[in-house]
Amino acid sequence: MIRIDNLHKQFGKLKVLDGVTFQVESGGVVAVLGPNGSGKTTILKTILGMVLPDKGEAFFQSNSILKQWDYRKEIGYLPQIARFPENLTVQELIDMVKNIRSVEASEEQLIQRFGLKGFLDKKLSNLSGGTRQKVNIVLAFMFDSPLQILDEPTAGLDPVSLIRLKELIREQKEKGKTLLITTHIMSLVEELSDEIIFLLEGKIYFQGTVSQLLEQTHQVNLEHAIAKILENHA
Amino acid sequence: MLKILKYTFADLIRSRWSYVYLAFYLILGFVLLFLNNDLSKAVITLMNIIVVLTPMIGTIFGIMYFYSAREFTELLLAQPLKRSTIFIGQYLGIALSLSFSLLVGLGIPFLAYGVARSSEIWDFGLLLGVGAFLTFIFVALSVNIALRNENRVKGFGYAILLWLFMAVIYDGLFMISLVMFDDYPLDKFSLVVSVLNPVDLSRILILLKLDISALLGYTGALFQNFFGNGWGMFTSLSMLFLWSLLPVKLLVRTARRKDF
Numbered sequence: 001m002i003r004i005d006n007l008h009k010q011f012g013k014l015k016v017l018d019g020v021t022f023q024v025e026s027g028g029v030v031a032v033l034g035p036n037g038s039g040k041t042t043i044l045k046t047i048l049g050m051v052l053p054d055k056g057e058a059f060f061q062s063n064s065i066l067k068q069w070d071y072r073k074e075i076g077y078l079p080q081i082a083r084f085p086e087n088l089t090v091q092e093l094i095d096m097v098k099n100i101r102s103v104e105a106s107e108e109q110l111i112q113r114f115g116l117k118g119f120l121d122k123k124l125s126n127l128s129g130g131t132r133q134k135v136n137i138v139l140a141f142m143f144d145s146p147l148q149i150l151d152e153p154t155a156g157l158d159p160v161s162l163i164r165l166k167e168l169i170r171e172q173k174e175k176g177k178t179l180l181i182t183t184h185i186m187s188l189v190e191e192l193s194d195e196i197i198f199l200l201e202g203k204i205y206f207q208g209t210v211s212q213l214l215e216q217t218h219q220v221n222l223e224h225a226i227a228k229i230l231e232n233h234a
Numbered sequence: 235m236l237k238i239l240k241y242t243f244a245d246l247i248r249s250r251w252s253y254v255y256l257a258f259y260l261i262l263g264f265v266l267l268f269l270n271n272d273l274s275k276a277v278i279t280l281m282n283i284i285v286v287l288t289p290m291i292g293t294i295f296g297i298m299y300f301y302s303a304r305e306f307t308e309l310l311l312a313q314p315l316k317r318s319t320i321f322i323g324q325y326l327g328i329a330l331s332l333s334f335s336l337l338v339g340l341g342i343p344f345l346a347y348g349v350a351r352s353s354e355i356w357d358f359g360l361l362l363g364v365g366a367f368l369t370f371i372f373v374a375l376s377v378n379i380a381l382r383n384e385n386r387v388k389g390f391g392y393a394i395l396l397w398l399f400m401a402v403i404y405d406g407l408f409m410i411s412l413v414m415f416d417d418y419p420l421d422k423f424s425l426v427v428s429v430l431n432p433v434d435l436s437r438i439l440i441l442l443k444l445d446i447s448a449l450l451g452y453t454g455a456l457f458q459n460f461f462g463n464g465w466g467m468f469t470s471l472s473m474l475f476l477w478s479l480l481p482v483k484l485l486v487r488t489a490r491r492k493d494f
Contacts, residue, residue, distance in 0.1 A: 050311045050494040069316050077312035083305035085245040096241050100313050
């Protein structure tokens with residue numbers, strides 16, 4: 001579904017991606033992990049066409065994405081920071097995104113699930129961080145997109161919403177969707193992910209399943225395995 | 235593009251600042267008319283305010299909106315939309331909502347005073363048109379600055395400097411150079427220099443229309459001599475068109491190459 005080919009990206013003097021190559025088959029949850037500043041978000045944004053690579057290419061469903069935009073109708077995206085036009089209401093924002101995509105959307109059920117009913121006619125500037133994140137989730141999941149890109153989806157969520165989010169991700173997975181997730185919450189990765197891509201200093205350090213990673217590092221849980229890798233590397 | 239324009243416009247027209255801006259023009263219009271008690275004088279005073287103020291408001295609003303809408307822009311970038319669609323839509327949304335405040339804010343008091351039945355209606359119309367032009371030009375310029383500067387404080391500083399330069403410093407430098415190179419023929423130089431600044435250009439355009447040679451100043455008089463009233467207005471108007479197109483072209487180019 002996604003193929004990344006020898007991706008290089010530098011921001012000023014900072015080399016963020018240094019020859020990243022990987023492939024993601026369709027169906028399943030893929031966790032993109034790595035320490036802060038290892039290039040996780042940059043990779044996700046490259047797939048979305050928001051960051052333009054210095055070198056290398058990215059393919060979505062075997063078509064190059066460079067200079068393309070129409071392919072994004074197949075992708076749902078949940079950005080890291082949720083901020084919206086301040087003077088629109090939640091309902092207006094949802095309607096706007098629906099209007100832009102002009103495809104079938106099922107936001108009702110998501111609004112119910114995350115308890116946003118009472119917030120629909122509130123202005124976005126009056127919402128708390130966690131509530132905005134829930135709006136963000138609704139926007140990302142309301143379309144029937146084959147690929148979902150979630151950048152730190154758990155940020156600011158209360159425990160109940162976190163459980164709802166996990167349910168949602170699991171359901172999407174069962175429907176055969178592909179989900180690309182970055183997170184620092186390892187329990188989420190252990191619970192949900194089928195595959196891990198571990199980035200270190202702009203390169204892919206490991207790609208495989210959780211159990212493969214545990215085996216390779218001789219650790220009992222993911223948190224320790226990751227800590228081990230980072231320690232060895234330091 | 236129309237969808238983006240619509241939502242940006244809807245977002246801005248409901249912001250408190252749009253109302254402040256609108257109220258400012260309403261009050262300004264009424265005060266000017268009551269103090270001058272004469273339409274043509276009010277139009278001249280208004281000209282001096284508009285050629286300085288609309289660029290400033292355009293610059294500040296443009297840069298503020300773009301920085302505060304940064305995350306929203308990212309949300310749009312992840313949608314199946316072309317980059318040029320997003321940025322031109324947002325740009326037009328800002329420029330139109332500001333122009334709307336200008337037109338309504340000044341339109342109401344002047345219409346109430348009876349400008350529509352007077353001979354000043356064309357002068358007044360041109361004044362509003364120039365105000366809208368300046369708004370579009372300076373919003374586009376400030377959006378360019380916002381796109382090129384990630385650091386908001388820096389971007390804001392550059393934008394204010396740009397306005398200060400165009401509205402105040404430019405004229406000063408121009409005057410100094412005229413005095414210093416007094417011995418040389420400066421006609422062509424002055425013509426070129428005044429065409430390169432949309433603020434000067436607008437002032438000349440309005441003065442040519444008002445046909446007040448006493449207020450024309452050196453460059454205005456040159457324009458009049460060189461082109462005559464009709465051609466002078468045509469030339470300055472087409473230069474204003476060019477001025478509003480080029481920054482937008484630059485904006486699209488910059489946006490296309492930028493990482494978000």
